[in-house]
Amino acid sequence: MSSTLTRPKSLFKVQFIISYILLMASYNVFAQRQEFSITLKDHLFYPAEMTIPANKKIKLIIDNQDDSVEEFDSFSLNREKVLFPKQKATIYIGPLSPGRYDFFGEYHPDSARGVIIVSEADLPIPAIKEVDNAN
Amino acid sequence: MLINTVLVFLQNILPIFVVFSLLFAQQGVCLQLNKHSKFQSIHQKSDKTFDLTVSKVVKTTIIGLFLIGSLSHYMPILSQHFAGMGLEIVFSILFSLIYCLITTSFLLRLTSSHHQWHDKPINEQQTLNRQQTFISLAILLLVLCVHGSYFSLYVRSLLFSKATIEASYSGIVVGVIIGTGICLSIAILLYFILMTLDKKLKGKMVYYFLLLFGVAQLMQGLQLLEQVDIISSNVHLWSTSHLIAEDSELGYFLTILFGYEATPSAMQLIVYLSAIILPIIIAKLISHRQNTTASLMKGTY
Structure with missing residues (x-):
């Protein structure tokens, strides 16, 4: 019973x-997450420097315009994503505390490098800062 | 290109060498335990047929290589499924499967190495041996497929352009040779450390090391799910990057062997601890129940 x-x-x-x-x-x-995007072309990331808000999860779209496979890798962000040629890949980042978070292309680490700056300041939407890839 | 090939090789192929080492060490410990048992002759007879032999490992590796080829071929298509989350979902399932198989092997080994197991009929012992060998081979096959397919992608990306091959052919070949040498050295060293530890501590250390390796695989699966936002990731609890950086040599090794994470989230910490503690508690409970049953049967409880 x-x-x-x-x-x-x-x-x-x-x-x-x-x-x-x-x-x-x-x-x-x-x-719904705030969206940011990065383009990979000729084994270089554009923009190579990007600012995102602190303590918020964001959506990062990576567009691989190259003809070869690349792997988006970041030890500080705990992210590793295979980028197939002529395809877009999406990953989610955060919530992160303010600071600088490096990322690189695992197959071409000498050229494909970039940094995500996490800032507490209010950012315009979407906050993508186009800078020359200084690699 | 040389250094990068070595790094990519270490990151993707070292887990395969580590699992080889752990499985052979596990087998070695099991044989040692059987040698000390009073039913030595029975075990020797049964072990030859149902053990993890080199020929079985070679056959599994060949099957694994075929699977790596096909998996890496279908990876671009797979990545487009489930709104671009296909690769993460499939690989997290594979990582979880590795953990489940390792946990099953851990429970089987710990409970069967219990002294009452030697009193069981030979048929039952053979069935258990067969199960353990099958699980070991399945673990090997899955680790080969999951980690090998990522390295296969790297090789494919290099083979894509003729200019890259011509410019850095020697660098790639030398990189693979150096990488293999490092992986082989680590695997052999790990095997002998585990065997020595097991002899000195008599605590079946290798089973616990294999469990930790399984937990490390589970953590990789969890990280993939966090990456595509299926599982919520929280703020990092702490950072030990200044002590052991994940991209350092030691960081690589600890990540593969124990699932070291320099910046863990609360979710990762909970899953990590639960994945270790739960199988240990279950193994203890099973052993306790076996002890109680055996004592009751003998009338000494």
Whole structure:
């Protein structure tokens, strides 16, 4: 008798946990994030320097215009994304504390380099700063 | 090109060498335990058929190489699925599978190395040995596919342009040779350290090392899901980059072996600790239950 009474309770708990996880996952998937974009051309990132807001998660779109595969890599950002030729890739960054976060192309680290500056100051939307790639 | 090839090789191929080393060390420890058992002759007879032999490993590696080729071929298509999250979803599933298999192997090894296991009939022992060998080969195959496919992409990116090959052919070849040498040295050193530790501490250290390696794989999967925002990532709890940088030689090694993370988030920390503690608790509970049952059977409880 007791087992028949406790079973629905445990089942309810499992259902609750699964629903919570799904809810969190769906919230993340459909949540609107501020978008930023970077272009990879001739093994160089444009812009090579970009400013994003602190303590906010942002969406970063990387457009690989080269004919070869590259890998966007950053140890400080904990991100590693394969960029296939003539394709766009999306990753999410943050929330980050203010500072400088380096990134590079793993297959061409001598040329494909850049930095993301995380600033607490209010930024215009989207805050992409075009600068010459000083590599 | 030489240094970059060595770095990419170390980052992608070192986990394969480490898993080879861990699986062979695990096998070595198991054989040592069996040698000390009173049923030595029975075990020797059964081990020859169901052990992780070099020929089985070579066959698995060949299958793995074919799978690497096909996986890296379909990676561009895969990446376009699930709104550009296909690669992350598939690879996080593969990383989780590696962890699940390693946890199963950990539980099987810890509970079967229990002294009551030697009292079991030979058929049961053979079945357990067969299961353990199958799991070890599956772990090897998955690690090969997941990590090998990333290195295969790097090679493909170099082979794409003739100019790159002509200009840096020697650099790539020498880089691969140096990388193989470093990986081989680390793997051999790790194997002997684990065997020595196991002899001195008698604590089945290799099983715990393999579990940590599995946790490291799970963390990589989690990081991929965080990257595409399927799992929420929080602010970094701390940074140990000034002590051990992730892009340093030691950082590479610790990341592969233990899942070292210089800037972990709360989610990563919770998953990391749970992934270690839960299998250990389950193994202890199973061992405790086996002890209790055996004592009851003998009437000494």
